[in-house]
Amino acid sequence: MLRQFIGSVIVQAPAQGLHPVGREVGQWLSAQPITDGLLTLLCRHTSASLLIQENAAPAARRDLEAYFARVAPESTDYEHDDEGPDDMPAHVRSALTQTSLSIPVSRGRLTLGMWQGIYLFEHRRQPPAREIALHLIGEPG
Amino acid sequence: MLRQFIGSVIVQAPAQGLHPVGREVGQWLSAQPITDGLLTLLCRHTSASLLIQENAAPAARRDLEAYFARVAPESTDYEHDDEGPDDMPAHVRSALTQTSLSIPVSRGRLTLGMWQGIYLFEHRRQPPAREIALHLIGEPG
Amino acid sequence: MLRQFIGSVIVQAPAQGLHPVGREVGQWLSAQPITDGLLTLLCRHTSASLLIQENAAPAARRDLEAYFARVAPESTDYEHDDEGPDDMPAHVRSALTQTSLSIPVSRGRLTLGMWQGIYLFEHRRQPPAREIALHLIGEPG
Numbered sequence: 044m045l046r047q048f049i050g051s052v053i054v055q056a057p058a059q060g061l062h063p064v065g066r067e068v069g070q071w072l073s074a075q076p077i078t079d080g081l082l083t084l085l086c087r088h089t090s091a092s093l094l095i096q097e098n099a100a101p102a103a104r105r106d107l108e109a110y111f112a113r114v115a116p117e118s119t120d121y122e123h124d125d126e127g128p129d130d131m132p133a134h135v136r137s138a139l140t141q142t143s144l145s146i147p148v149s150r151g152r153l154t155l156g157m158w159q160g161i162y163l164f165e166h167r168r169q170p171p172a173r174e175i176a177l178h179l180i181g182e183p184g
Numbered sequence: 185m186l187r188q189f190i191g192s193v194i195v196q197a198p199a200q201g202l203h204p205v206g207r208e209v210g211q212w213l214s215a216q217p218i219t220d221g222l223l224t225l226l227c228r229h230t231s232a233s234l235l236i237q238e239n240a241a242p243a244a245r246r247d248l249e250a251y252f253a254r255v256a257p258e259s260t261d262y263e264h265d266d267e268g269p270d271d272m273p274a275h276v277r278s279a280l281t282q283t284s285l286s287i288p289v290s291r292g293r294l295t296l297g298m299w300q301g302i303y304l305f306e307h308r309r310q311p312p313a314r315e316i317a318l319h320l321i322g323e324p325g
Numbered sequence: 326m327l328r329q330f331i332g333s334v335i336v337q338a339p340a341q342g343l344h345p346v347g348r349e350v351g352q353w354l355s356a357q358p359i360t361d362g363l364l365t366l367l368c369r370h371t372s373a374s375l376l377i378q379e380n381a382a383p384a385a386r387r388d389l390e391a392y393f394a395r396v397a398p399e400s401t402d403y404e405h406d407d408e409g410p411d412d413m414p415a416h417v418r419s420a421l422t423q424t425s426l427s428i429p430v431s432r433g434r435l436t437l438g439m440w441q442g443i444y445l446f447e448h449r450r451q452p453p454a455r456e457i458a459l460h461l462i463g464e465p466g
Contacts (some may be wrong), residue, residue, distance in 0.1 A: 045186050045327050045462070047322060049220060049290050079331060081460045083222055083286045087297030095424040096416060097371045102405035103416055108402075110417050114255070114396070118394055123243035125218045130376030134237060134244055135251050141287045142236040142300075145365045145425045147460035149331050154458040159424075176295040178222045178288035180186070180321065180462065181329060186327050188463060190361060190431050224363055225428045228438030230379045255396070265383035275378060275385055276392050283441075284427045315346040317436040319363045319429035321327070322463065 047180040048075045051087075055172045056165035059129075061094065061104045064175065065161045069153070071177055078151040080181015084161070085143045087174045090133030091165050092140040098160030111136045111164075125136055133166030148181060190217045192228075196313045197306035200225040200270075202235065202245045202295030203298055205316065206302045210294070217255040219292040221322015225302070226284045229236060229317045231274035232306050239301030252277045252305075281305055329462040330357045333369075337454045338447035341411075343376065346457065348442045351435070360433040362463015366443070368427045369456045372415035374422040380442030392419045393446075400403050415448030422446055429439045430463060431459055 052071055056062035072082060086093045097103040112132075121131035143163070147154045154160070163173060193212055196205035213223060227234045238244040253273075264271035285302070288295045296302070304314060334353055338344035354364060368375050379385040394414075403413035426443070429436045437443070445455060 045329060047186060049288055049295075051295075080329065081291055081462065083288060085287055085293065085295060087300065089297070090238070093194065094420055095371070096420060100405050103413065104403050106403045107416060107420055108414050110397070110420075115251070116292055121247045123241050123247050131244065131247050134248060138235055138237060138248055138251075139421055141282070141423070143284050144356045145427050145460075146367055147331055149458075154331075154333075154367060154369065155336060156371070156456070158371055159369065174297070176288045176290075178286075180222065188362065188437075190326060190429055192436075211453070224429060226428055226436060228436065228441065230377070230440055232436070256392070257362075257429055262388045264382050265386050265444060272385065272388050275389060279376055279392075280421055282423070286427050316427045319427075321363065 045180060045182050051174050053172050053174050054163055056163055056170040059165055059168055060108045061162040062165055063107045063160055068161055075179050076183055077179055077181040078184030080148045080179055081145055082148050083143060083145045083178040085176040087176055089137055090130060090167050091163055091173050092137040092142055092164045093144050094140050094164045095144060095159050096162055097158055099158055129168045136166045141178045150184060186321060187325050191318045192315050194313050194315050195304055197304055197311040200306055200309055201249045202303040203306055204301055205304045209302055216320050217324055218320055218322040219325030221289045221320055222286055222296065224281055224284060224286045224319040226317040231271060231308050232304055232314050233283055235279040235281050235283050235303045235305045236285060236300050237303055238299055240257050240299055245271055270309045277307045291325060327462060327464050331449055332459045333456050335454050335456050336445055338452040341447055341450055342390045343444040344447055346445045350386055350443055354404055357461050358465055359463040360466030361459055362430050362461055364430050364435065364458040365427045367458040369458055370414060373445055373447050373455050374419040374424055375426050375448045376422050376444045377426060377441050378444055379440055381440055397417060411450045413426055418448045432466060
């Protein structure tokens with residue numbers, strides 16, 4: 044019997060960059076009576092985004108952060124600058140990554156690969172709390 | 185009782201750039217007997233894409249448009265050029281943004297953040313009509 | 326009556342670049358007793374990704390491959406380099422494209438546009454086998 048559950052988690056990155064959210068998302072998932080289905084995440088912000096990436100090597104995450112800082116740098120060339128120099132690059136970096144992700148769930152676990160983790164990609168220098176909306180549809184095992 | 189509905193909306197941007205489609209999508213959503221669930225959008229084209237972005241500041245959207253025009257410019261360096269100089273950059277800008285988006289729906293409303301809007305990112309200079317396929321699954325409130 | 330099915334396909338690209346996976350995904354889809362619903366794909370790797378792109382012109386795919394090779398080149402400037410010079414650019418190119426895609430299904434067919442195909446975007450020079458997790462929810466026609 045298929046059922047659905049809607050919820051959210053609140054996360055706050057300590058600083059700009061890739062902040063793991065798998066634990067919070069996994070805790071919400073474990074609390075739902077569904078073992079097989081589909082989990083969808085939506086980042087409810089335009090200056091932070093979602094990314095599934097390498098979960099083992101911190102250096103790989105630092106390289107990713109450096110890459111996006113380089114291709115979408117803080118700059119005085121943006122027209123929209125009234126929310127600070129880190130605001131417009133935040134929108135660009137969000138546009139280049141993901142706002143929503145959908146991940147199949149099997150036997151109570153996300154079907155991520157062994158080296159995949161879910162990250163909030165925080166693009167602001169003074170990170171506020173962020174909300175990730177969650178939708179789960181599926182059935183008990 | 186979970187149910188699903190499949191449909192589409194046709195939209196046509198007046199020009200290249202970010203064109204809001206929240207009204208058309210919202211109208212379709214309101215017409216379905218579902219208040220809680222998951223809405224998925226698929227842009228059925230490879231020279232236009234989807235983006236959830238800042239809905240308040242037009243300057244932020246102009247900066248985003250300028251950014252993508254700069255990193256994926258019209259150029260004579262593309263091998264595939266028989267559909268015009270704006271065609272290949274359109275494919276690249278689509279690849280860098282999104283073709284499908286999934287958004288939880290709660291109490292009849294998309295769970296977007298306060299500053300988020302849904303945009304068709306039109307990449308061609310002479311925009312044709314575009315179709316966004318829609319899938320909604322969920323239940324009445 | 327809504328039902329769901331979870332599975333996966335294994336694909337192996339012959340080389341770096343855009344490798345069509347529509348046939349494998351379509352075969353899995355045809356084997357499920359669902360004609361209308363939603364198919365979600367998740368690439369279970371961080372050095373390969375998914376892309377819906379132009380299915381007709383091979384030159385357009387070559388241009389896309391060249392674009393990503395240019396904006397995320399192999400380089401000695403990455404801190405994370407112990408898995409070879411093609412590893413870190415692979416993570417970057419994955420971050421710039423998609424890890425998950427959701428596609429409505431209608432009358433037994435993906436609702437892709439006429440010129441859209443599904444591609445595994447293989448970013449490693451020596452491609453290993455890759456697994457794409459699949460989730461289908463829907464109902465018989």
